Each structure stands twice: as structure tokens, then as C-alpha cells.
Amino acid sequence: xxxxSCKLKTLLxxxxxxxxxxxxxxxxxxxxxxxxxxxIDESGKPISGVTVxxxxxxxxxxxxxxxxxxxxxxxxxxxxxKLGKYYIVPMKQSEGYPDLSFNFYGHGKWxxxxxxxxxxxxxxxxxxxxxxxxxxxxxxxxxxTGFHIxxxxxxxxxxxxxxxxxxxxxxxxxxFLIPPNEDVLVEVSADGYKAAKLLNQxxxxxxxxxxxxxxxIKEFHIALQPTFISP
Amino acid sequence: VxxxxxxxxxxxxxxxxxxxxxxxxxxNSQDAQVTVTLAASYSTxxxxxxxxxxxxxxxxxxxxxxxxxxxxxxxxGDSIGYYNGTSGNVIRKVTYQIQNFSKTNASTTxxxxxxxxxxxxxxxxIPDPSAAWCPGVAGHPSDPFIAxxxxxxxxxxxxxxxxxxxxxxxxxxxxxxxxxxxxxLSELHELGLASGYIHTDAISIDGVTSTISQPNKIPxxxxxxx
Numbered sequence: 022x023x024x025x026s027c028k029l030k031t032l033l034x035x036x037x038x039x040x041x042x043x044x045x046x047x048x049x050x051x052x053x054x055x056x057x058x059x060x061i062d063e064s065g066k067p068i069s070g071v072t073v074x075x076x077x078x079x080x081x082x083x084x085x086x087x088x089x090x091x092x093x094x095x096x097x098x099x100x101x102x103k104l105g106k107y108y109i110v111p112m113k114q115s116e117g118y119p120d121l122s123f124n125f126y127g128h129g130k131w132x133x134x135x136x137x138x139x140x141x142x143x144x145x146x147x148x149x150x151x152x153x154x155x156x157x158x159x160x161x162x163x164x165x166t167g168f169h170i171x172x173x174x175x176x177x178x179x180x181x182x183x184x185x186x187x188x189x190x191x192x193x194x195x196x197f198l199i200p201p202n203e204d205v206l207v208e209v210s211a212d213g214y215k216a217a218k219l220l221n222q223x224x225x226x227x228x229x230x231x232x233x234x235x236x237x238i239k240e241f242h243i244a245l246q247p248t249f250i251s252p
Numbered sequence: 253v254x255x256x257x258x259x260x261x262x263x264x265x266x267x268x269x270x271x272x273x274x275x276x277x278x279x280n281s282q283d284a285q286v287t288v289t290l291a292a293s294y295s296t297x298x299x300x301x302x303x304x305x306x307x308x309x310x311x312x313x314x315x316x317x318x319x320x321x322x323x324x325x326x327x328x329g330d331s332i333g334y335y336n337g338t339s340g341n342v343i344r345k346v347t348y349q350i351q352n353f354s355k356t357n358a359s360t361t362x363x364x365x366x367x368x369x370x371x372x373x374x375x376x377x378i379p380d381p382s383a384a385w386c387p388g389v390a391g392h393p394s395d396p397f398i399a400x401x402x403x404x405x406x407x408x409x410x411x412x413x414x415x416x417x418x419x420x421x422x423x424x425x426x427x428x429x430x431x432x433x434x435x436x437l438s439e440l441h442e443l444g445l446a447s448g449y450i451h452t453d454a455i456s457i458d459g460v461t462s463t464i465s466q467p468n469k470i471p472x473x474x475x476x477x478x
Contacts (some may be wrong), residue, residue, distance in 0.1 A: 074405070077382070083335070084409045084450065085382030086365065087345070091400035098400070120331070122343070127336035172471045187333035188467035 054142030056135055057099035060092050060111050063151035067096025071150075074110040075102055076122060078134065099145075102137065109133035109148055117153035117236055119198040125177060125187035126154065126200055154198040155233030157241060159191060159219070161209060164244035170211045180204030180230050201235040214245035254278075257286040263307045271301035271319065294432035295439045298323045298353050322361050322430040323353040325444035325476045328403065330469035332455075332462050335409065343409045344455045344462055346470065350402040350430070350443060358402035363443065364394070364431045372422035374415035374452070386429055387438060396431045406446060408455045421451030427478075444476030 060071045071092040076083060090098035092111075108131045112120045121127040137144050161170040173191040177199060183206070191197060199205040207230065210216035219241055221231050233239055262283050268276050273296030279288040286305065298321045302314035329347035334340075350358040364386035372378060384397035397404065410421070425447045429440035448456035454463045458477065460470045 072400075072403075072405075080382070083343070083382065083407060085407060086384045086397050087405040087407050088397065089400070089405060090398075091403075100398075120345070122336050122345075123331070124334040124336045124338065129337045131336065174469060176467070184339075185334060186467075187331060188462075188469065189331040189333075190329060190469055190472050192329065193472065 051139070052104055053101050054104050054137030054144070055099050055101050056107065056109075056137060057097065057143070057145040058090070058092070058109060058111070059145070059147045060096045061147065061149050063149065065149075067094070068092060068113065068116070068150065069094045069096060070115075071096070071098075071111045071113045071118070073098055073100075073148075074112070074120075074122065075100065075107040076110055078106040078108055078131075104137050104139060104142065106134060106136045109135055109146060111148055111150060113150075114192065114198055115194065115196070117156055117198060118150050119154045119200075123187050125179065125185055126198070128200070152201060152235035155201045155231075155235065156196055156198055156238045157207070157219075157231065157233075158194075158196050158238065159209065160195060160240070160242045161191070161211065162242070162244050163214075164246045167244075170214065170245060172211060174210045176208040176210070176216075178206040178208075180206055199231055199233060201233055201237070204230045204232050206230040209243055209245065211245060213248055215248055217243055217245055219243060253291075254287065254289050257288070257305060258284065259305075259312065260284045261307060261310075262286055262305065266305045266307035269304045269306060269311070271296065271303065271317075273297070274301075274303075274319070292319055292321075294434045298441060300353075318353060320352050320354045320356075322350050322358045322363075322402070322441065322443060324351050324478075325349070325428060326351050327470045327472055327474040327476065329472060330460075332467040332469065340414070341409060342455075342464060343407055344457070345405050345407045346446070346457065347403060347405050348428075348444070348476070350399060350404075361399050361402050362396050362431045362433050363399050363404065363428055364396040364440070365426055365428045367424050367426040370423040370425075374420035374422075375417075376415065378415060378422060378450070381424075386431060386440060396433065408448075408450055408457065410450055410452050410455055415452050419451055419453050421449055421454075423449040428476075442478050445478055446476060 058073045060068050062068050069092050072089050074087050074089045090100045092098045110122045112118050119126040135144050135146050161173045175189050177187045179185045207219035208216050273293045275291050276288045296319050304314045305312045325348040328349045332344045335343045350361050352358050364384050366386045366389050367383050385392040385395045387394035427445045428443045446457050460468050462468050
């Protein structure tokens with residue numbers, strides 16, 4: 022074979038990775054400070070993987086990116102923020118710690134506040150999480166075929182104040198959190214199916230909603246009726 | 253990354269044909285094999301590209317390579333409810349996971365946005381959103397955001413009592429970008445677009461409109477358009 026017909030044969034299973042690790046160089050200016058947070062559980066053990074949100078206290082109607090950091094193995098993270106006052110709102114849904122910026126979980130109380138000022142631009146806070154919410158594991162299936170339903174939506178309401186609600190999607194682990202020690206009404210829906218209520222089956226015939234203890238994990242199966250049945 | 257190219261007839265000084273932004277160093281050429289170290293700059297387009305080799309005036313066949321990096325944003329959660337401590341302010345929090353071109357989750361990534369606010373018609377005027385401004389947006393100093401673990405939360409809010417008339421608000425186009433923070437370049441790579449509107453009675457993101465009575469949500473796993 023002549024050189025003119027030569028061809029590359031192989032070869033290249035190449036993945037050139039374009040610098041995902043950014044330089045993370047931020048401009049520090051006089052109107053900025055740093056808030057460091059350490060997150061521990063009820064026993065004092067640090068928790069990694071907690072998203073720590075910093076929400077300005079002076080914005081009753083906040084719109085925009087939520088400034089947040091993720092805790093490391095020591096339960097710590099920090100972030101550079103504009104000077105001001107903030108609510109510290111940690112969450113790790115997979116371990117039972119919900120997003121307390123929703124009234125449905127926070128019940129109108131902010132547990133932690135912090136301020137950074139020109140005189141004191143760096144501040145730190147240790148946050149002890151708990152009690153945990155209750156975790157519901159939900160398996161939704163087609164009532165006719167038994168097939169698993171993928172995109173499931175949830176409407177959660179406090180039974181004592183049905184005005185308060187949280188509407189959310191079932192997460193990839195088929196889990197969602199409900200506030201403990203209170204009745205919660207749960208409606209399950211999916212495109213193409215009739216919505217259904219999730220009821221706690223108890224010996225006493227209790228059907229008001231779900232009532233679970235802090236940290237309790239309960240699994241449910243629900244079969245949804247299709248709204249349209251093909252001939 | 254070090255690359256080995258095999259074939260034959262390469263001669264002693266073949267030329268590599270590389271995608272724009274990719275540079276070669278430490279090239280060692282033999283007739284049947286070339287080893288070379290390739291590096292991609294932040295200006296390189298993310299995605300599939302091809303490389304080839306020219307020897308003695310003849311160009312080889314092309315081989316596909318993947319230039320991987322932060323490429324798109326995918327919905328990881330969409331929740332609507334009252335803001336803590338308020339009776340009239342509803343927030344919609346959408347969690348996005350940044351994914352590489354290879355669809356793996358990106359690690360910690362610096363991102364920014366350039367939201368527009370259009371047709372605002374409330375009284376009093378709704379304040380501008382708290383944005384992670386990209387460099388070069390007129391009137392706003394650059395204020396990028398470090399998305400830990402490649403995830404971030406964008407919150408859109410409506411206040412049912414603060415503004416009049418009922419149903420007023422504004423429209424918004426909010427393009428998000430990866431900002432590599434390279435001091436030598438001002439390259440941004442678009443990740444996705446959240447477009448819609450914020451009204452006192454509804455929040456719409458990419459055609460999915462939520463009201464208090466009908467809080468629709470974007471399904472998890474949805475890739476945001478660009």
C-alpha cells in the first residue's frame with residue numbers, strides 16, 4: 022500500500038476534558054465578606070453534602086440564584102457574600118433534612134441568622150440540625166398494567182392549615198419528606214392518571230393523612246388509574 | 253491528555269490537524285505511531301470534534317474526539333410553596349444539575365447569568381432579581397456563582413399582596429453560562445435558558461406555568477433549552 026493511500030487505523034478513544042475545575046477566582050471588594058458554616062447532626066457529628074443556603078433577611082420576595090455552598094467531610098463550607106444579614110438554611114433531603122425556606126417545613130420560624138458587616142466581614146456559625154423530617158418512599162404504578170410510573174407529582178398540605186402547601190416532584194430515589202408529628206395530606210398525580218390520596222392505613226382506621234415521627238421512614242405503594250384507556 | 257495515534261506512512265514530521273483551541277506539545281513521531289500531548293483551552297467548543305494527521309501532503313482519515321466539559325443544565329427538582337414566614341409570597345425553586353457533554357454530572361463549576369427584565373408593569377416596580385451576573389453586562393458588575401457539586405438553585409418568586417394590579421409582573425429571559433474565570437479570556441459557554449415570566453399570580457418557566465391553584469412543575473430530568 023502506497024503512502025498516498027495510507028490511513029489512520031485506530032485509535033482515538035480520547036476524551037479531552039476542558040478544565041471543569043475552574044480557577045474559582047472571585048473579586049474581593051469592600052462590600053463582600055465570608056460566612057463559614059459548620060453543620061452537625063443532633064449527636065454533634067459533622068454532616069457532609071449539606072447544601073447551606075444563605076437567604077437575605079431583607080428580601081421578603083426573593084428572586085434569583087440562591088447563594089449556597091456544600092459541606093465537606095468536616096461538615097464545613099464557606100461562601101463569599103455581599104455584606105448584610107442572612108438566614109442560614111441548611112438542607113440534605115436524602116438524610117431527612119428538608120428545605121426550611123418553605124413555610125410547609127419551616128412553619129414561619131428561621132432557626133439561624135448571621136450578619137457580616139464592614140467592621141466584621143467574616144463570620145462563622147455552627148448549625149445543629151434536627152429533628153429530622155419523616156421520609157416517605159413511594160412506588161406509583163399503573164393500576165391496570167402494574168407498570169412503574171416515572172414522573173410523579175406530589176401535592177402536600179398541612180392538615181391543620183390546608184392553605185399551606187408544597188407542590189413538588191418525586192425525586193430520583195422515589196422519596197419525599199413530610200414534617201414530623203403532624204397530619205399531612207398527600208395527593209399523588211401523574212400525567213395521564215387520576216390523582217389519588219395517600220392514606221395511612223392503621224388498625225384504628227385512621228385515614229386523615231400521614232402522621233409520622235421524626236426520622237421515621239415509611240414505604241407506600243399506590244396504583245393510579247389511567248384517565249384514558251385505549252380501545 | 254496524552255494521545256497515541258497509530259497507522260503507517262506518517263514519516264518523521266507529520267502535522268496534526270486539531271480542533272480550534274486545542275494545542276499539541278511533546279510530539280514524538282515515528283512512521284507508524286505518533287504520541288502527543290493535547291491540551292484544550294477554555295475557548296474550545298465543548299462537544300464532538302475531529303482530528304486528523306497530514307503527512308507528505310496527504311491527509312489521513314478523521315477520528316472523532318470528545319471535548320468534554322460543562323455543557324447543559326438538567327432539572328433536578330421543581331418545588332412550589334409559600335416562602336417561610338409569609339402568607340402571600342410563593343416561591344418556585346428549581347434545582348439544576350450541570351452536566352458535561354458526556355452527560356456525567358459536572359463537579360464544582362463557576363456559572364453566571366444575564367437575565368433580562370421586560371414589560372414590567374407593576375406598581376410599585378418589582379426590584380431586579382438577585383443575579384449572578386456574567387461579565388460584560390451593562391450596568392451590572394460581574395458576580396459569578398460557584399455551583400458546588402455542579403448543582404444550583406434558581407428561585408423565582410411572586411408576591412400576591414405587594415404589587416398591583418393583580419396579575420402584573422414582568423417577562424424574563426435568563427441564559428446561564430459556564431464562566432471558566434480565565435483571566436486571559438472572556439469566554440462563556442452557554443448551559444441553558446430559563447425563559448418565562450413572573451407575575452403576581454403565576455410563574456412560568458420554559459412554558460410550564462405554576463399558579464397557587466395549579467402548581468405545575470418541570471419534570472425532573474428535563475434538559476433546559478439553549
